Each structure stands twice: as C-alpha cells, then as structure tokens.
Amino acid sequence: MDTSRNGKAPGALCRPQGPAQCVYRRAHPGSDRKENFTIIGPGVSENPAQVVHIPEAHGFNFGAARQPFGCTNSQHSHLTAETFLVHTGKWRFVFGANKDEGYLDVEPGDVATVPTHMFRGFEKRDEGTGFLAVVLGHDDPGKVVWAPSVFKMAEDFGLKLLKGGKLIDTTLGEKVPEGAELEQPPTAEKMAELATPPQEELAKYALKPEQMKANPHSPLAGEGVEEAALIGDVDAADGFKAGPIVGHWQHGFTLRRLKLETGAVVPAHSRSEQEVLFVQSGTLEVTWEDGSLILGAGDTLTIPVGLAHGFRNPASAEAITFIIRGAASPAAPQFQTAQAAE
Secondary structure (H helix, E strand, O other): OEEEEEOOOOOOEEEEEOOOOEEHHHHHOOOOOOOOEEEEEEOOOOOOOOEEEEOOOOOOEEEEEEEEOOOOOEEEEEOOOOOEEEEEOOOEEEOOOOOOOOOEEEOOOOOEEEEEOOOOEEEEOOOOOOEEEEEEOOOOOOEEEEOOHHHHHHOOOOOEOOOOOOOOEHHOOOOOOOOOOEEOOHHHHHHHHHHOOHHHHHHEEEEOOHHHOEEOOOOEEEEEEEEEEOOOOOOOOOOOOOOOOOOOOOOEEEEEEEEEEEOOEEEEEEEOOOOOEEEEEEEEEEEEEEEEEEEOOOOEEEEEOOEEEEEEEOOOOOEEEEEEEEOOOOOOOOOOOOOOOO
C-alpha cells in the first residue's frame, strides 16, 4: 500500500499497490494468506507492528482486506460498526460462532454492514485475489472478541492473546511477559450477548448497486451527477433522510455513493466534517485552489474539514465513488458559488 502526501494536496492519498505492510495471520489465526491494511486509524489488529498510514482522527477508521480464493477470516465480533465496500471479488460473510447461523453473499459494487456484538467471518469465493474496503465506527473501534474455536486455532498456530489485545507469536520466539494474563474464550453469559440476529434482519443490511437510489435533493446533484444515501443513522442536515440502511446500533458516520457521468462536474465546496473518498470504478479528478489530483479505481483520499474542493469526471466511463463522512448528520456543504447550491 503506497501512501503519498503532497503539501498542496487536499489530504493523504493511498493506492493499493504492492504488498501490505503486514500479513493478518498474527491477528486472525488461519487467515495466513490475508493482507490487512490500516489506512485511517489503528483498526482492530492485535499486531503491534501494524502500520497506520493516516493517524489523524476522522470519527471512524478506514482500512481494507486483500485475500485470495479460499482464504477465510476467522469468526470474531466487533464493538463498533463494521461496514464493507466490495471493490473486487465475490465474498461470503458467514455468521455465528461456528459459521452455522446464516450467510450473506456479496459482489463488486455491493455494500454490507454487520451488527455489533455478533460473530462474523468472511471468505473469498471466486478465483483470484479480492479487495474489500472496510469502515469501522469511531476513532477507537476497540478490540475484537474471538469465537471459542479461534482460541483453539491460535494455540495450533503458536499464538497467544493477552488481555488488552496484544498478540504473542511464540513461533517467532516471543514469550508471554511475566505476570501477563491471557485472554480467555467468551463465557456462556458472554456468548448469549453475542447472539446472531435472524437472517431476514441481516439481509436488510446489504445493498446492491441497483438498490442505490439517487437523491434528487442532494446538494451535489446536477447534470450528470447523482448522490445516493447508503447508510445514515438519522436524518441529515444536507437533505438526506435516515437510511436506507439503519441498524439497531449506531454507525456514527454516513456512507454515500457518488456517480459522475463523463464530463460531469461538482463545483467547489467545503464540508464541516472529515470526508474520505474511495473510488470504486472509473476516474475522478479532485480539484482545489492550488491544483488537482486524478484518482483511479481502488484509490483512497481524505479531504480536510473546510477545504474547498470540487469533482470532475475526465474519462469516457462513469465514475463511481463511495464517500464516508465523519458525522451521523453531515451539515450541508458550503459552495464557493451559488451554482448547484440551489
């Protein structure tokens, strides 16, 4: 994952080129071919060597997973929201401590969010390597809870999890510090708290591209420009109602899908909250007073609060971009001109 900063650029750019900074086996035993990227914020990795590309607080964490066909991420539970943007590959999310309480299949362009306090894992279903972008709620998403079976796998891999989340890899010669206490599998009482919701409820937490409906009242809407709401806990101040995905837990951020046809432009505007762009497909040019930046599929860009910036699609194919904003109710953007604000 190459990360570059430019003094005149709107923020920090990440491109998924080359190997990840660490392999995820240390965090989830059995997932030895999975690469984990912590792009914005620390994520939930138990690996103390994990590289964080952009440490500034955004109100959420943004990362990614890259893994080949057949690679499985073991069962675990999160304390905050976990939302997936399917960039490439076909995936299956499996639910329950023993992977027997339902599943959800997703493909490129789909979005899925998984409730807090329930076990989930995921596996790559088709040939080749796939890439998932992942949004975690809050600046500190806490640590994951391993399913009981994962503790047994950890032992087989020579891994020991300490209370507090640090992972010890005995195969590398690491030793459990004197006086340190090992994490124990969840108790029966804790397992009851991590019950899986009904399958029909879980199905409501996923959207396919054809279900992502443009909001004509979006302040960004214009000729060749559509913005669709995907996740919103509450009605927002920028003209969007809550939903269409609304969980019984709080995400703490909003997720939108921005589509620009060839030549379409969004005029310069600024936001009151952190804004992160993930280009799903096509080409997106981001402009600001002192320059511009061309983003392609798989690129991630964070834009600082208050920076006036615009968007343009300079290519012959439509540009699809997922936008995460660091507030449950984003404020309306402030345009530099009256155009498109009306």
